[in-house]
Amino acid sequence: MPARSSSRLSPANSRIESMTVAACGGLATPAIETAIRIRLPASSASNTRFIKRSFEAVEPPLTLDEPGRMLMGMIVRPLRVYVSPVFRRIGLMLLAAVVTLASPALPAGGQDAPATPEVAVTDRVAPVWDGTYRRIRVPILMYHYVSPLPENADEYRRELTISPDTFRAHLEYLFFEGFTPISLYDLDEALLTGRELPAKPVVLTFDDGYIDHYTHVFPLLKQYGFTGTFFIITGRVDARDPNYVSWEQVGEMAAAGMDMEPHTKNHVSLQGRDYDFLVYEMLGSIESIKAHTGRQPHLFSYPVGQYDADTLAVARTLPIWRAVTTANGRYHTTDNRLEMPRVRITGGMSAPALASVLRGD
Incomplete structure:
Protein backbone atom coordinates (compact mmCIF):
# COMPACT_ATOMS: atom_id res chain seq x y z
CA MET A 1 0.00 0.00 0.00
CA PRO A 2 1.33 3.50 -0.75
CA ALA A 3 3.32 4.97 2.11
CA ARG A 4 1.40 6.89 4.71
CA SER A 5 2.46 10.40 5.60
CA SER A 6 4.04 10.87 9.00
CA SER A 7 2.44 12.79 11.83
CA ARG A 8 3.30 16.42 12.50
CA LEU A 9 2.70 15.85 16.19
CA SER A 10 5.95 15.66 18.13
CA PRO A 11 6.23 13.68 21.39
CA ALA A 12 7.49 16.79 23.16
CA ASN A 13 4.27 18.61 22.34
CA SER A 14 2.02 15.73 23.34
CA ARG A 15 0.67 15.52 26.86
CA ILE A 16 -1.27 13.15 29.01
CA GLU A 17 -4.03 15.16 30.61
CA SER A 18 -6.63 14.15 33.13
CA MET A 19 -8.92 11.40 32.03
CA THR A 20 -12.60 10.91 32.85
CA VAL A 21 -14.94 8.01 32.57
CA ALA A 22 -16.74 10.06 29.94
CA ALA A 23 -13.51 10.54 28.00
CA CYS A 24 -13.03 7.00 26.84
CA GLY A 25 -15.36 4.73 28.73
CA GLY A 26 -18.58 6.30 27.61
CA LEU A 27 -20.82 4.37 30.02
CA ALA A 28 -21.62 7.45 32.08
CA THR A 29 -21.33 11.21 31.71
CA PRO A 30 -20.38 12.38 35.21
CA ALA A 31 -17.04 14.12 35.44
CA ILE A 32 -14.18 12.83 37.55
CA GLU A 33 -11.44 15.35 38.18
CA THR A 34 -8.08 13.57 38.09
CA ALA A 35 -4.48 14.74 38.23
CA ILE A 36 -1.89 12.51 36.60
CA ARG A 37 1.76 13.16 37.27
CA ILE A 38 3.99 12.56 34.29
CA ARG A 39 7.74 12.80 33.80
CA LEU A 40 8.93 14.86 30.88
CA PRO A 41 12.18 14.56 28.92
CA ALA A 42 15.32 15.96 30.56
CA SER A 43 15.35 18.76 28.00
CA SER A 44 12.07 20.05 29.36
CA ALA A 45 12.12 23.20 31.47
CA SER A 46 10.70 21.20 34.31
CA ASN A 47 11.24 17.54 35.07
CA THR A 48 7.74 16.96 36.33
CA ARG A 49 4.45 18.71 36.18
CA PHE A 50 0.91 18.15 37.23
CA ILE A 51 -1.74 18.49 34.58
CA LYS A 52 -5.24 18.91 35.79
CA ARG A 53 -8.35 19.48 33.71
CA SER A 54 -11.86 19.91 35.04
CA PHE A 55 -14.93 18.78 33.18
CA GLU A 56 -18.40 20.10 33.89
CA ALA A 57 -20.37 17.42 35.63
CA VAL A 58 -23.79 16.72 34.20
CA GLU A 59 -24.57 13.92 36.65
CA PRO A 60 -23.53 13.06 40.22
CA PRO A 61 -19.86 12.05 40.56
CA LEU A 62 -19.15 8.45 39.65
CA THR A 63 -17.30 6.41 42.24
CA LEU A 64 -15.37 3.25 41.62
CA ASP A 65 -15.69 0.22 43.81
CA GLU A 66 -12.54 -1.22 45.43
CA PRO A 67 -11.62 -3.48 42.46
CA GLY A 68 -12.18 -0.52 40.16
CA ARG A 69 -9.81 1.68 42.19
CA MET A 70 -7.19 -1.05 42.18
CA LEU A 71 -7.44 -1.44 38.43
CA MET A 72 -7.27 2.33 37.96
CA GLY A 73 -4.08 2.38 39.99
CA MET A 74 -2.56 -0.39 37.90
CA ILE A 75 -3.11 1.64 34.75
CA VAL A 76 -2.46 5.18 35.97
CA ARG A 77 0.81 4.52 37.82
CA PRO A 78 2.69 3.33 34.72
CA LEU A 79 1.55 6.49 32.93
CA ARG A 80 3.66 8.60 35.29
CA VAL A 81 6.70 7.80 33.19
CA TYR A 82 7.02 9.66 29.93
CA VAL A 83 6.58 7.32 27.00
CA SER A 84 6.22 7.65 23.26
CA PRO A 85 2.81 8.56 21.78
CA VAL A 86 2.32 4.99 20.58
CA PHE A 87 2.75 3.45 24.04
CA ARG A 88 0.82 6.32 25.59
CA ARG A 89 -2.07 5.52 23.24
CA ILE A 90 -2.00 1.90 24.37
CA GLY A 91 -2.15 3.08 27.97
CA LEU A 92 -5.14 5.28 27.24
CA MET A 93 -6.93 2.41 25.53
CA LEU A 94 -6.29 0.15 28.53
CA LEU A 95 -7.48 2.87 30.90
CA ALA A 96 -10.63 3.33 28.84
CA ALA A 97 -11.38 -0.37 28.83
CA VAL A 98 -10.70 -0.80 32.56
CA VAL A 99 -12.80 2.18 33.64
CA THR A 100 -15.60 1.24 31.26
CA LEU A 101 -15.89 -2.34 32.48
CA ALA A 102 -15.06 -1.79 36.16
CA SER A 103 -17.22 1.25 36.88
CA PRO A 104 -20.98 1.19 37.50
CA ALA A 105 -22.92 4.01 35.85
CA LEU A 106 -25.21 6.27 37.87
CA PRO A 107 -28.35 7.55 36.19
CA ALA A 108 -29.44 11.16 36.46
CA GLY A 109 -30.82 11.69 39.93
CA GLY A 110 -28.03 9.84 41.70
CA GLN A 111 -29.74 6.50 42.26
CA ASP A 112 -27.75 3.34 41.95
CA ALA A 113 -27.99 1.49 38.64
CA PRO A 114 -27.19 -2.17 38.05
CA ALA A 115 -23.54 -2.71 37.19
CA THR A 116 -22.96 -3.10 33.47
CA PRO A 117 -21.95 -6.70 32.77
CA GLU A 118 -18.62 -7.34 31.15
CA VAL A 119 -19.08 -7.69 27.40
CA ALA A 120 -17.02 -10.14 25.38
CA VAL A 121 -15.59 -8.23 22.43
CA THR A 122 -15.52 -9.79 18.98
CA ASP A 123 -13.34 -8.43 16.22
CA ARG A 124 -13.01 -8.80 12.48
CA VAL A 125 -9.97 -10.18 10.73
CA ALA A 126 -8.26 -7.28 8.97
CA PRO A 127 -7.92 -7.82 5.21
CA VAL A 128 -4.31 -7.93 4.01
CA TRP A 129 -3.40 -5.81 1.00
CA ASP A 130 -2.21 -7.96 -1.89
CA GLY A 131 -0.06 -5.20 -3.40
CA THR A 132 -2.43 -4.26 -6.23
CA TYR A 133 -3.61 -0.67 -6.50
CA ARG A 134 -7.35 -0.45 -7.15
Whole structure:
Protein backbone atom coordinates (compact mmCIF):
# COMPACT_ATOMS: atom_id res chain seq x y z
CA MET A 1 0.00 0.00 0.00
CA PRO A 2 1.33 3.50 -0.75
CA ALA A 3 3.32 4.97 2.11
CA ARG A 4 1.40 6.89 4.71
CA SER A 5 2.46 10.40 5.60
CA SER A 6 4.04 10.87 9.00
CA SER A 7 2.44 12.79 11.83
CA ARG A 8 3.30 16.42 12.50
CA LEU A 9 2.70 15.85 16.19
CA SER A 10 5.95 15.66 18.13
CA PRO A 11 6.23 13.68 21.39
CA ALA A 12 7.49 16.79 23.16
CA ASN A 13 4.27 18.61 22.34
CA SER A 14 2.02 15.73 23.34
CA ARG A 15 0.67 15.52 26.86
CA ILE A 16 -1.27 13.15 29.01
CA GLU A 17 -4.03 15.16 30.61
CA SER A 18 -6.63 14.15 33.13
CA MET A 19 -8.92 11.40 32.03
CA THR A 20 -12.60 10.91 32.85
CA VAL A 21 -14.94 8.01 32.57
CA ALA A 22 -16.74 10.06 29.94
CA ALA A 23 -13.51 10.54 28.00
CA CYS A 24 -13.03 7.00 26.84
CA GLY A 25 -15.36 4.73 28.73
CA GLY A 26 -18.58 6.30 27.61
CA LEU A 27 -20.82 4.37 30.02
CA ALA A 28 -21.62 7.45 32.08
CA THR A 29 -21.33 11.21 31.71
CA PRO A 30 -20.38 12.38 35.21
CA ALA A 31 -17.04 14.12 35.44
CA ILE A 32 -14.18 12.83 37.55
CA GLU A 33 -11.44 15.35 38.18
CA THR A 34 -8.08 13.57 38.09
CA ALA A 35 -4.48 14.74 38.23
CA ILE A 36 -1.89 12.51 36.60
CA ARG A 37 1.76 13.16 37.27
CA ILE A 38 3.99 12.56 34.29
CA ARG A 39 7.74 12.80 33.80
CA LEU A 40 8.93 14.86 30.88
CA PRO A 41 12.18 14.56 28.92
CA ALA A 42 15.32 15.96 30.56
CA SER A 43 15.35 18.76 28.00
CA SER A 44 12.07 20.05 29.36
CA ALA A 45 12.12 23.20 31.47
CA SER A 46 10.70 21.20 34.31
CA ASN A 47 11.24 17.54 35.07
CA THR A 48 7.74 16.96 36.33
CA ARG A 49 4.45 18.71 36.18
CA PHE A 50 0.91 18.15 37.23
CA ILE A 51 -1.74 18.49 34.58
CA LYS A 52 -5.24 18.91 35.79
CA ARG A 53 -8.35 19.48 33.71
CA SER A 54 -11.86 19.91 35.04
CA PHE A 55 -14.93 18.78 33.18
CA GLU A 56 -18.40 20.10 33.89
CA ALA A 57 -20.37 17.42 35.63
CA VAL A 58 -23.79 16.72 34.20
CA GLU A 59 -24.57 13.92 36.65
CA PRO A 60 -23.53 13.06 40.22
CA PRO A 61 -19.86 12.05 40.56
CA LEU A 62 -19.15 8.45 39.65
CA THR A 63 -17.30 6.41 42.24
CA LEU A 64 -15.37 3.25 41.62
CA ASP A 65 -15.69 0.22 43.81
CA GLU A 66 -12.54 -1.22 45.43
CA PRO A 67 -11.62 -3.48 42.46
CA GLY A 68 -12.18 -0.52 40.16
CA ARG A 69 -9.81 1.68 42.19
CA MET A 70 -7.19 -1.05 42.18
CA LEU A 71 -7.44 -1.44 38.43
CA MET A 72 -7.27 2.33 37.96
CA GLY A 73 -4.08 2.38 39.99
CA MET A 74 -2.56 -0.39 37.90
CA ILE A 75 -3.11 1.64 34.75
CA VAL A 76 -2.46 5.18 35.97
CA ARG A 77 0.81 4.52 37.82
CA PRO A 78 2.69 3.33 34.72
CA LEU A 79 1.55 6.49 32.93
CA ARG A 80 3.66 8.60 35.29
CA VAL A 81 6.70 7.80 33.19
CA TYR A 82 7.02 9.66 29.93
CA VAL A 83 6.58 7.32 27.00
CA SER A 84 6.22 7.65 23.26
CA PRO A 85 2.81 8.56 21.78
CA VAL A 86 2.32 4.99 20.58
CA PHE A 87 2.75 3.45 24.04
CA ARG A 88 0.82 6.32 25.59
CA ARG A 89 -2.07 5.52 23.24
CA ILE A 90 -2.00 1.90 24.37
CA GLY A 91 -2.15 3.08 27.97
CA LEU A 92 -5.14 5.28 27.24
CA MET A 93 -6.93 2.41 25.53
CA LEU A 94 -6.29 0.15 28.53
CA LEU A 95 -7.48 2.87 30.90
CA ALA A 96 -10.63 3.33 28.84
CA ALA A 97 -11.38 -0.37 28.83
CA VAL A 98 -10.70 -0.80 32.56
CA VAL A 99 -12.80 2.18 33.64
CA THR A 100 -15.60 1.24 31.26
CA LEU A 101 -15.89 -2.34 32.48
CA ALA A 102 -15.06 -1.79 36.16
CA SER A 103 -17.22 1.25 36.88
CA PRO A 104 -20.98 1.19 37.50
CA ALA A 105 -22.92 4.01 35.85
CA LEU A 106 -25.21 6.27 37.87
CA PRO A 107 -28.35 7.55 36.19
CA ALA A 108 -29.44 11.16 36.46
CA GLY A 109 -30.82 11.69 39.93
CA GLY A 110 -28.03 9.84 41.70
CA GLN A 111 -29.74 6.50 42.26
CA ASP A 112 -27.75 3.34 41.95
CA ALA A 113 -27.99 1.49 38.64
CA PRO A 114 -27.19 -2.17 38.05
CA ALA A 115 -23.54 -2.71 37.19
CA THR A 116 -22.96 -3.10 33.47
CA PRO A 117 -21.95 -6.70 32.77
CA GLU A 118 -18.62 -7.34 31.15
CA VAL A 119 -19.08 -7.69 27.40
CA ALA A 120 -17.02 -10.14 25.38
CA VAL A 121 -15.59 -8.23 22.43
CA THR A 122 -15.52 -9.79 18.98
CA ASP A 123 -13.34 -8.43 16.22
CA ARG A 124 -13.01 -8.80 12.48
CA VAL A 125 -9.97 -10.18 10.73
CA ALA A 126 -8.26 -7.28 8.97
CA PRO A 127 -7.92 -7.82 5.21
CA VAL A 128 -4.31 -7.93 4.01
CA TRP A 129 -3.40 -5.81 1.00
CA ASP A 130 -2.21 -7.96 -1.89
CA GLY A 131 -0.06 -5.20 -3.40
CA THR A 132 -2.43 -4.26 -6.23
CA TYR A 133 -3.61 -0.67 -6.50
CA ARG A 134 -7.35 -0.45 -7.15
CA ARG A 135 -9.93 2.22 -7.93
CA ILE A 136 -13.57 1.22 -7.52
CA ARG A 137 -16.77 3.14 -8.16
CA VAL A 138 -19.24 2.63 -5.30
CA PRO A 139 -21.63 5.42 -4.23
CA ILE A 140 -21.64 5.88 -0.46
CA LEU A 141 -24.94 7.60 0.32
CA MET A 142 -24.95 9.99 3.29
CA TYR A 143 -28.26 10.37 5.13
CA HIS A 144 -29.04 12.41 8.23
CA TYR A 145 -32.64 12.87 9.41
CA VAL A 146 -35.30 10.44 8.18
CA SER A 147 -38.39 11.86 9.84
CA PRO A 148 -41.37 14.15 9.32
CA LEU A 149 -40.17 17.73 9.00
CA PRO A 150 -40.89 19.74 12.18
CA GLU A 151 -43.11 22.78 11.71
CA ASN A 152 -40.40 25.09 13.05
CA ALA A 153 -37.59 23.50 11.01
CA ASP A 154 -34.86 25.91 9.98
CA GLU A 155 -33.02 25.79 6.67
CA TYR A 156 -30.32 23.51 8.08
CA ARG A 157 -32.87 20.94 9.24
CA ARG A 158 -34.80 21.09 5.96
CA GLU A 159 -31.59 20.50 4.02
CA LEU A 160 -30.79 17.36 6.01
CA THR A 161 -34.25 15.78 6.26
CA ILE A 162 -36.18 13.34 4.11
CA SER A 163 -39.49 11.83 5.15
CA PRO A 164 -39.90 8.13 6.00
CA ASP A 165 -42.08 7.73 2.90
CA THR A 166 -39.35 9.23 0.72
CA PHE A 167 -36.78 6.95 2.30
CA ARG A 168 -39.02 3.96 1.61
CA ALA A 169 -39.17 5.10 -2.02
CA HIS A 170 -35.36 5.21 -2.09
CA LEU A 171 -35.12 1.63 -0.84
CA GLU A 172 -37.81 0.49 -3.24
CA TYR A 173 -35.90 2.04 -6.14
CA LEU A 174 -32.64 0.38 -5.06
CA PHE A 175 -34.38 -2.97 -4.64
CA PHE A 176 -36.19 -3.07 -7.97
CA GLU A 177 -33.27 -1.59 -9.94
CA GLY A 178 -30.94 -4.34 -8.75
CA PHE A 179 -28.69 -2.34 -6.41
CA THR A 180 -27.06 -4.26 -3.57
CA PRO A 181 -26.28 -2.37 -0.36
CA ILE A 182 -22.91 -3.51 0.99
CA SER A 183 -20.94 -2.49 4.06
CA LEU A 184 -17.84 -0.32 4.12
CA TYR A 185 -16.04 -3.41 5.36
CA ASP A 186 -16.98 -5.16 2.10
CA LEU A 187 -15.65 -2.21 0.11
CA ASP A 188 -12.43 -2.12 2.14
CA GLU A 189 -11.83 -5.81 1.46
CA ALA A 190 -12.51 -5.36 -2.25
CA LEU A 191 -10.00 -2.50 -2.45
CA LEU A 192 -7.29 -4.41 -0.59
CA THR A 193 -7.74 -7.97 -1.82
CA GLY A 194 -9.73 -7.77 -5.03
CA ARG A 195 -12.74 -9.50 -3.52
CA GLU A 196 -15.56 -9.41 -6.03
CA LEU A 197 -18.47 -7.13 -5.18
CA PRO A 198 -22.07 -7.74 -6.26
CA ALA A 199 -23.51 -5.95 -9.25
CA LYS A 200 -24.44 -2.30 -8.67
CA PRO A 201 -23.07 -2.01 -5.12
CA VAL A 202 -24.03 0.94 -2.92
CA VAL A 203 -23.29 1.83 0.72
CA LEU A 204 -25.97 3.37 2.96
CA THR A 205 -24.60 5.54 5.78
CA PHE A 206 -26.49 7.50 8.43
CA ASP A 207 -24.76 10.20 10.45
CA ASP A 208 -25.30 11.31 14.06
CA GLY A 209 -27.46 8.55 15.57
CA TYR A 210 -30.83 10.29 15.62
CA ILE A 211 -33.76 8.44 17.19
CA ASP A 212 -35.44 8.20 13.77
CA HIS A 213 -32.59 5.94 12.68
CA TYR A 214 -34.06 3.41 15.06
CA THR A 215 -37.77 4.16 14.66
CA HIS A 216 -37.86 4.65 10.86
CA VAL A 217 -34.61 3.63 9.15
CA PHE A 218 -33.87 0.39 10.98
CA PRO A 219 -37.29 -1.25 10.39
CA LEU A 220 -37.26 -0.33 6.69
CA LEU A 221 -33.75 -1.68 6.16
CA LYS A 222 -34.79 -4.96 7.74
CA GLN A 223 -37.92 -5.07 5.60
CA TYR A 224 -35.86 -4.83 2.40
CA GLY A 225 -33.05 -7.03 3.66
CA PHE A 226 -30.53 -4.19 3.43
CA THR A 227 -27.58 -3.34 5.66
CA GLY A 228 -26.60 0.12 6.86
CA THR A 229 -23.74 1.91 8.60
CA PHE A 230 -24.68 4.24 11.46
CA PHE A 231 -22.17 6.79 12.77
CA ILE A 232 -23.02 7.54 16.41
CA ILE A 233 -22.30 10.66 18.49
CA THR A 234 -21.65 8.70 21.66
CA GLY A 235 -21.82 11.64 24.06
CA ARG A 236 -25.44 12.26 23.07
CA VAL A 237 -26.23 8.62 23.79
CA ASP A 238 -24.43 8.81 27.15
CA ALA A 239 -26.53 11.88 28.04
CA ARG A 240 -29.75 9.99 27.24
CA ASP A 241 -30.81 12.72 24.84
CA PRO A 242 -34.31 11.69 23.65
CA ASN A 243 -33.52 12.95 20.16
CA TYR A 244 -30.87 10.24 19.81
CA VAL A 245 -30.77 6.47 20.04
CA SER A 246 -30.14 4.74 23.35
CA TRP A 247 -27.38 2.23 24.04
CA GLU A 248 -30.01 -0.51 24.18
CA GLN A 249 -31.15 0.44 20.68
CA VAL A 250 -27.57 0.61 19.45
CA GLY A 251 -27.01 -2.90 20.76
CA GLU A 252 -30.19 -4.18 19.11
CA MET A 253 -29.21 -2.71 15.75
CA ALA A 254 -25.70 -4.14 15.99
CA ALA A 255 -27.09 -7.58 16.84
CA ALA A 256 -29.30 -7.36 13.74
CA GLY A 257 -26.25 -6.86 11.50
CA MET A 258 -26.05 -3.09 11.26
CA ASP A 259 -22.61 -1.49 11.57
CA MET A 260 -22.60 0.88 14.54
CA GLU A 261 -19.55 3.12 14.21
CA PRO A 262 -18.07 6.23 15.91
CA HIS A 263 -18.78 9.86 14.98
CA THR A 264 -16.83 11.30 17.97
CA LYS A 265 -18.20 11.96 21.43
CA ASN A 266 -19.51 15.50 20.98
CA HIS A 267 -19.72 16.19 17.22
CA VAL A 268 -17.21 19.03 17.19
CA SER A 269 -14.77 20.01 14.47
CA LEU A 270 -11.49 18.06 14.53
CA GLN A 271 -9.54 20.81 12.78
CA GLY A 272 -6.81 22.61 14.69
CA ARG A 273 -7.03 20.35 17.74
CA ASP A 274 -4.23 19.01 19.90
CA TYR A 275 -3.39 15.36 20.41
CA ASP A 276 -5.29 14.98 23.68
CA PHE A 277 -8.48 16.49 22.31
CA LEU A 278 -8.39 14.23 19.26
CA VAL A 279 -7.81 11.11 21.37
CA TYR A 280 -10.62 12.12 23.72
CA GLU A 281 -13.14 12.56 20.90
CA MET A 282 -12.05 9.78 18.56
CA LEU A 283 -10.82 6.99 20.81
CA GLY A 284 -13.46 7.82 23.40
CA SER A 285 -16.28 7.16 20.93
CA ILE A 286 -14.60 4.00 19.63
CA GLU A 287 -14.27 2.55 23.13
CA SER A 288 -17.84 3.46 24.07
CA ILE A 289 -19.30 1.59 21.11
CA LYS A 290 -17.06 -1.39 21.73
CA ALA A 291 -18.09 -1.54 25.39
CA HIS A 292 -21.81 -1.40 24.62
CA THR A 293 -22.00 -3.63 21.55
CA GLY A 294 -19.20 -6.13 22.17
CA ARG A 295 -17.88 -5.37 18.68
CA GLN A 296 -14.67 -3.54 17.79
CA PRO A 297 -15.53 -0.69 15.40
CA HIS A 298 -13.09 0.08 12.59
CA LEU A 299 -14.90 2.83 10.68
CA PHE A 300 -15.15 6.56 11.41
CA SER A 301 -16.95 9.68 10.21
CA TYR A 302 -15.51 13.18 10.70
CA PRO A 303 -18.03 15.61 12.26
CA VAL A 304 -19.19 18.13 9.66
CA GLY A 305 -16.47 16.65 7.44
CA GLN A 306 -13.84 18.79 9.17
CA TYR A 307 -10.37 17.38 9.81
CA ASP A 308 -6.72 18.17 9.07
CA ALA A 309 -3.29 16.54 8.91
CA ASP A 310 -3.13 16.17 12.70
CA THR A 311 -6.51 14.44 12.71
CA LEU A 312 -5.30 11.99 10.08
CA ALA A 313 -2.09 11.39 12.02
CA VAL A 314 -4.03 10.40 15.13
CA ALA A 315 -6.49 8.33 13.09
CA ARG A 316 -3.58 6.26 11.75
CA THR A 317 -2.66 5.26 15.31
CA LEU A 318 -6.20 4.13 16.13
CA PRO A 319 -8.00 0.96 15.00
CA ILE A 320 -9.64 2.84 12.10
CA TRP A 321 -9.55 1.03 8.76
CA ARG A 322 -11.70 3.43 6.76
CA ALA A 323 -13.06 6.93 7.42
CA VAL A 324 -15.65 8.86 5.43
CA THR A 325 -15.83 12.56 4.68
CA THR A 326 -18.54 14.90 3.39
CA ALA A 327 -16.67 15.54 0.13
CA ASN A 328 -18.63 14.57 -2.97
CA GLY A 329 -17.43 11.58 -4.96
CA ARG A 330 -18.13 8.00 -5.95
CA TYR A 331 -14.66 6.56 -6.56
CA HIS A 332 -12.49 4.99 -3.88
CA THR A 333 -8.91 3.79 -4.01
CA THR A 334 -6.62 1.50 -2.10
CA ASP A 335 -4.85 4.42 -0.44
CA ASN A 336 -7.66 6.88 0.36
CA ARG A 337 -8.72 4.83 3.36
CA LEU A 338 -9.12 7.82 5.70
CA GLU A 339 -10.67 10.23 3.19
CA MET A 340 -13.49 8.41 1.43
CA PRO A 341 -15.96 10.71 -0.35
CA ARG A 342 -19.71 10.26 -0.19
CA VAL A 343 -22.90 11.37 -1.93
CA ARG A 344 -25.04 13.69 0.19
CA ILE A 345 -28.77 13.01 0.31
CA THR A 346 -30.31 16.47 0.45
CA GLY A 347 -33.63 17.48 1.94
CA GLY A 348 -36.66 15.99 0.22
CA MET A 349 -34.59 14.24 -2.47
CA SER A 350 -37.04 12.12 -4.47
CA ALA A 351 -36.41 8.63 -5.80
CA PRO A 352 -35.97 9.94 -9.39
CA ALA A 353 -33.46 12.47 -8.05
CA LEU A 354 -31.64 9.65 -6.27
CA ALA A 355 -31.51 7.72 -9.53
CA SER A 356 -29.85 10.70 -11.19
CA VAL A 357 -27.34 10.98 -8.32
CA LEU A 358 -26.44 7.31 -8.60
CA ARG A 359 -25.79 7.64 -12.33
CA GLY A 360 -23.55 10.70 -11.91
CA ASP A 361 -19.82 10.83 -11.37
